[in-house]
Amino acid sequence: MTDELRGLLRESAEAHLPDRARMLARVERGTARRGAARGLRDRARTGPLTWPKIVLATLATVGTLTVSALTVVAVVHTPDPPRQPAAAAPSAAPSAAPSAVDRTAPPTAGSRTEDGPLWADGSVDPHSNTYWAQSNVTLKTRKPLTALVVELRIALTAGVKDTGSWRTLPAEDFELSAREEGGFLVYRWTLKPGRNVPSGEHVFAGQYDHATGGRDAKDDAYRIDAAGAGEGGAAVWGGFA
Structure with a gap:
């Protein structure tokens, strides 16, 4: 129990108010004021960032985006590993068109009529x-x-x-x-x-x-x-x- 709540209870006791409903109402009002005060303190802690903090946050964000962009670029533009050139199929030597006339045997080699x-x-x-x-x-x-x-x-x-x-x-x-x-x-x-x-x-x-x-x-x-x-x-x- 906080000091503020104790003070409220003490005030109620000293006022000799036996009305339980009124006592609860005071407690609720005190609790509400405490919550409001806590909200103000929280907003004060989480208020707008000062200029140096804004700069640092911006740089951190830009750095993160830059690293992410570089990562994406690296992924997209990373060259494929060099492919081994396909072995060229040995080309068949062009065969000479067969002559319509084969004149290999000398005319004096025996006789074939x-x-x-x-x-x-x-x-x-x-x-x-x-x-x-x-x-x-x-x-x-x-x-x-x-x-x-x-x-x-x-x-x-x-x-x-x-x-x-x-x-x-x-x-x-x-x-x-x-x-x-x-x-x-x-x-x-x-x-x-x-x-x-x-x-x-x-x-x-x-x-x-x-x-x-x-x-x-x-x-x-x-x-x-x-x-x-x-x-x-x-x-x-x-x-x-």
Whole structure:
């Protein structure tokens, strides 16, 4: 019990007021005044902050916000750990487009006169004479051809010199060359792109001078490489009787 309350009770006793209700009323009024006084003291303790306290509180708040903002920025902008670069898949070496004509075997390597749809034969034309000759390469194909190379090789025996050539197919369908290569006079007919050779029998002939007298054709040779649309290549080769 506080001194203030004791004083109130003492005043009531001294006043000889036996009325219990009046005594309780005084006690309630005293208690109310005490509560009001306590409220004033509390408000005084919790009153407005002084200027230094405001500054310190503001700085503390700003510091807290700054630290929070930096934390957020750090979280948002923290770079991802460096990724290991994916190992590049080894690129396959580009494969060369298969040639429509495979000319790997030398024309003098034995004799192969038939392959797939092709058949061929080499012969010295019977109209040849003692100073001039013609060698014929006869080709038979059971299917149309979209690629064709015919090569005739005449050994450079004494006096051999080119005097011309011909073929039973249209001249404008072929590229023709005739030149000396490695001890041979070589005639080469190459089918132009976009042109075709029909199925059937076709002849390619090379004409040349030679030294007077009979000439031996044992070292002469031919080779034919061909391919049809959507089909693999075929090759035939042989010599001259």
